[in-house]
Amino acid sequence: MTTAQDTTASPAATRADLITPALLLDRSKLTRNIQRLADRARALGVVLRPHLKTAKSIDVARIAFPDGPGPITVSTLAEAEYFAAHGYRDITYAVGLSPAAAQRAMALCARTGAEVKLLLDSPGQADALRAAREATGVVPSVLIELDCDDHRGGLKPDDPLLLEVADRVVAAGATLAGVLAHAGESYGLSTPDALVKAAENERQATVQAAKTLRAHGHPCPIVSIGSTPTAHFAENLDGITELRAGVYMFFDLVQHGVGVCTLDDLAISVLTTVIGTKPEKGWILVDAGWMALSRDRGTANQRVDQGYGLVCDESGHVLEDVIVAEASQEHGILKIRSGVGKPMPDLPIGTRLRILPNHACAMAAQHDSYAVVEGTAPEILAQWPRMRGW
Amino acid sequence: MTTAQDTTASPAATRADLITPALLLDRSKLTRNIQRLADRARALGVVLRPHLKTAKSIDVARIAFPDGPGPITVSTLAEAEYFAAHGYRDITYAVGLSPAAAQRAMALCARTGAEVKLLLDSPGQADALRAAREATGVVPSVLIELDCDDHRGGLKPDDPLLLEVADRVVAAGATLAGVLAHAGESYGLSTPDALVKAAENERQATVQAAKTLRAHGHPCPIVSIGSTPTAHFAENLDGITELRAGVYMFFDLVQHGVGVCTLDDLAISVLTTVIGTKPEKGWILVDAGWMALSRDRGTANQRVDQGYGLVCDESGHVLEDVIVAEASQEHGILKIRSGVGKPMPDLPIGTRLRILPNHACAMAAQHDSYAVVEGTAPEILAQWPRMRGW
Numbered sequence: 078m079t080t081a082q083d084t085t086a087s088p089a090a091t092r093a094d095l096i097t098p099a100l101l102l103d104r105s106k107l108t109r110n111i112q113r114l115a116d117r118a119r120a121l122g123v124v125l126r127p128h129l130k131t132a133k134s135i136d137v138a139r140i141a142f143p144d145g146p147g148p149i150t151v152s153t154l155a156e157a158e159y160f161a162a163h164g165y166r167d168i169t170y171a172v173g174l175s176p177a178a179a180q181r182a183m184a185l186c187a188r189t190g191a192e193v194k195l196l197l198d199s200p201g202q203a204d205a206l207r208a209a210r211e212a213t214g215v216v217p218s219v220l221i222e223l224d225c226d227d228h229r230g231g232l233k234p235d236d237p238l239l240l241e242v243a244d245r246v247v248a249a250g251a252t253l254a255g256v257l258a259h260a261g262e263s264y265g266l267s268t269p270d271a272l273v274k275a276a277e278n279e280r281q282a283t284v285q286a287a288k289t290l291r292a293h294g295h296p297c298p299i300v301s302i303g304s305t306p307t308a309h310f311a312e313n314l315d316g317i318t319e320l321r322a323g324v325y326m327f328f329d330l331v332q333h334g335v336g337v338c339t340l341d342d343l344a345i346s347v348l349t350t351v352i353g354t355k356p357e358k359g360w361i362l363v364d365a366g367w368m369a370l371s372r373d374r375g376t377a378n379q380r381v382d383q384g385y386g387l388v389c390d391e392s393g394h395v396l397e398d399v400i401v402a403e404a405s406q407e408h409g410i411l412k413i414r415s416g417v418g419k420p421m422p423d424l425p426i427g428t429r430l431r432i433l434p435n436h437a438c439a440m441a442a443q444h445d446s447y448a449v450v451e452g453t454a455p456e457i458l459a460q461w462p463r464m465r466g467w
Numbered sequence: 468m469t470t471a472q473d474t475t476a477s478p479a480a481t482r483a484d485l486i487t488p489a490l491l492l493d494r495s496k497l498t499r500n501i502q503r504l505a506d507r508a509r510a511l512g513v514v515l516r517p518h519l520k521t522a523k524s525i526d527v528a529r530i531a532f533p534d535g536p537g538p539i540t541v542s543t544l545a546e547a548e549y550f551a552a553h554g555y556r557d558i559t560y561a562v563g564l565s566p567a568a569a570q571r572a573m574a575l576c577a578r579t580g581a582e583v584k585l586l587l588d589s590p591g592q593a594d595a596l597r598a599a600r601e602a603t604g605v606v607p608s609v610l611i612e613l614d615c616d617d618h619r620g621g622l623k624p625d626d627p628l629l630l631e632v633a634d635r636v637v638a639a640g641a642t643l644a645g646v647l648a649h650a651g652e653s654y655g656l657s658t659p660d661a662l663v664k665a666a667e668n669e670r671q672a673t674v675q676a677a678k679t680l681r682a683h684g685h686p687c688p689i690v691s692i693g694s695t696p697t698a699h700f701a702e703n704l705d706g707i708t709e710l711r712a713g714v715y716m717f718f719d720l721v722q723h724g725v726g727v728c729t730l731d732d733l734a735i736s737v738l739t740t741v742i743g744t745k746p747e748k749g750w751i752l753v754d755a756g757w758m759a760l761s762r763d764r765g766t767a768n769q770r771v772d773q774g775y776g777l778v779c780d781e782s783g784h785v786l787e788d789v790i791v792a793e794a795s796q797e798h799g800i801l802k803i804r805s806g807v808g809k810p811m812p813d814l815p816i817g818t819r820l821r822i823l824p825n826h827a828c829a830m831a832a833q834h835d836s837y838a839v840v841e842g843t844a845p846e847i848l849a850q851w852p853r854m855r856g857w
Contacts, residue, residue, distance in 0.1 A: 152758075152797045172797050173798075177817070178740075178754075201815065229800065350568075352563035352565050362619065364565065368832060372763045373757075373762045405651065406828055408619055426589060442833075
């Protein structure tokens with residue numbers, strides 16, 4: 078398989094050597110963002126279990142865990158296998174379970190000694206644990222998924238099914254490790270008050286479910302919550318044992334619109350080159366289209382629509398009101414933000430620019446590696462591979 | 468890098484063995500779609516130069532060229548390098564040129580003997596050809612990009628710059644091979660009359676530019692047009708020498724909405740597994756989110772909005788009015804199409820389904836390989852890798 082940069086004889090030494098489009102990762106911003114949430118988790122008295130679906134990189138994981146592997150969250154079993162191969166042993170697979178996934182996860186545990194905690198919300202999924210246990214000889218460890226805000230899957234904390242599912246998990250010979258919620262609707266918020274309220278709602282729903290389970294004889298040691306917005310706005314986490322978040326490592330324009338970060342916190346961007354100009358229309362064409370930026374339009378419903386991304390100069394300084402207004406596969410069209418009456422800066426063919434992401438998880442997924450930079454320095458410090466697939 | 472399926476000891480023999488989500492490609496539909504446009508090009512008396520940005524696969528290219536490498540179009544120089552390594556020698560790089568790309572393309576030509584035709588629309592880009600020629604010793608072959616519908620880059624056929632650019636190409640020591648247009652706005656149409664008109668407009672604009680150039684002593688042997696909709700609706704191609712199209716090999720829901728294909732023509736889909744049910748809301752959760760389907764919402768502005776994709780049973784029969792209404796990274800939420808008053812079919816956890824793409828280029832780009840199937844048969848006939856990167 079041909080991948081980005083593999084046609085160059087030696088790794089790029091500076092930004093100028095990179096083939097564009099290329100994904101840049103600012104190590105100093107990454108480290109600062111990771112430190113910020115680690116400090117919060119410590120202050121709130123909970124374990125931080127980073128979600129590695131955003132970074133999908135052992136090198137990024139090593140920044141989060143400088144002293145060796147810690148507890149992590151993943152979104153695919155391929156991620157679980159990748160991080161297990163790098164020594165991670167405490168892994169929560171935070172996507173609802175299919176019978177085939179249960180078998181594959183337990184086979185990974187049998188092979189590596191890792192504990193992969195599984196997520197489910199129905200009696201049928203609990204029953205399927207028996208076959209996975211029998212096939213692999215591993216006792217599955219299970220979290221019941223809760224629904225705190227009508228976002229996606231999970232049981233409401235007062236759903237009578239909660240106790241039935243818990244009993245069926247135990248009856249299948251598995252261990253009920255606890256409960257898990259994700260306040261996914263917090264991505265749609267934009268004021269501190271609303272975010273504090275969403276975090277408190279996530280906390281209360283999860284603690285309530287754990288109490289119900291304990292009252293019926295299920296110890297429920299893990300009480301897990303998290304989304305990047307609520308993780309940063311929770312005022313207290315009484316009754317919670319662990320916090321999960323993923324995009325906080327990189328941040329993005331959606332999180333900026335929610336109010337969780339500043340533009341200066343955004344750690345990834347796509348380096349691109351000007352390949353055309355249409356001065357009569359005020360357009361600049363660049364070689365970053367949706368293949369490099371992703372099709373994500375997550376800011377479309379926010380107060381400030383950033384198109385397919387906000388444009389910076391090559392060093393990372395924002396070119397105010399210049400956005401990627403349209404994107405085809407390998408073309409982006411830069412325009413001045415609609416309604417702002419100012420001229421497009423002069424950006425001749427060959428000029429290099431950076432594009433900040435609407436959604437970091439989606440932009441990063443379009444690339445096979447990170448070119449690691451720091452601040453405005455031109456050097457490429459390292460090339461960190463990303464894993465992908467399922 | 469960990470990729471889809473690489474954790475299985477042996478390749479999947481049947482659909483049931485595939486880890487989901489997985490990208491399926493129906494070889495019989497692919498072959499039929501390829502044959503259809505090849506027959507049209509022959510009847511219209513033009514060369515077909517398929518755009519391989521959609522498939523990015525040598526195995527797919529071999530279906531289009533059973534007798535050995537033919538003329539192709541690519542959207543990245545990584546594609547040019549990949550197909551040149553597989554023996555392709557006549558390659559049009561249909562994205563506007565940066566100085567760095569000119570050097571890299573000419574280095575490929577010097578290395579392999581391939582001819583990579585370059586695209587440009589400005590005097591500055593023409594001037595940059597001189598350095599590429601001097602660095603590599605290869606005479607660049609150049610197409611001038613035309614703008615026939617205000618879609619993206621290119622010069623209007625009556626722009627005085629057309630002759631200046633042509634003269635500057637020659638002055639830089641390059642060969643002017645011809646002109647190229649792409650009626651990209653045809654994707655927004657939906658009636659045969661409008662498509663016929665767009666095709667004729669694309670033809671006229673391109674022929675006009677070629678005439679102007681010839682009247683000024685530039686031979687302009689290549690007169691190239693193409694987009695999947697106009698390629699299928701052009702009634703005559705007098706004065707045109709070649710036709711380009713890419714998504715026609717796979718087709719998708721956007722092309723179906725435009726009116727270029729039937730649902731039965733769609734050759735790719737994502738195989739997915741039910742991982743949750745919310746009967747009280749009429750929701751089914753599957754393990755195909757935007758990571759597997761892409762974020763493309765290309766049908767959002769069409770008459771029928773297909774959400775993130777239309778749902779079929781495991782054999783490929785459409786489940787009428789069931790769409791992926793919402794998508795997060797690894798979750799899709801199936802709902803009955805808004806406004807249609809019928810119940811969700813019973814799809815228990817573990818059920819396998821297929822999702823048809825809004826945009827085939829975008830869905831396929833999320834995967835590392837195609838699991839090749841034929842019709843409703845359960846067998847996996849082959850696993851074809853895809854290339855990616857820039």
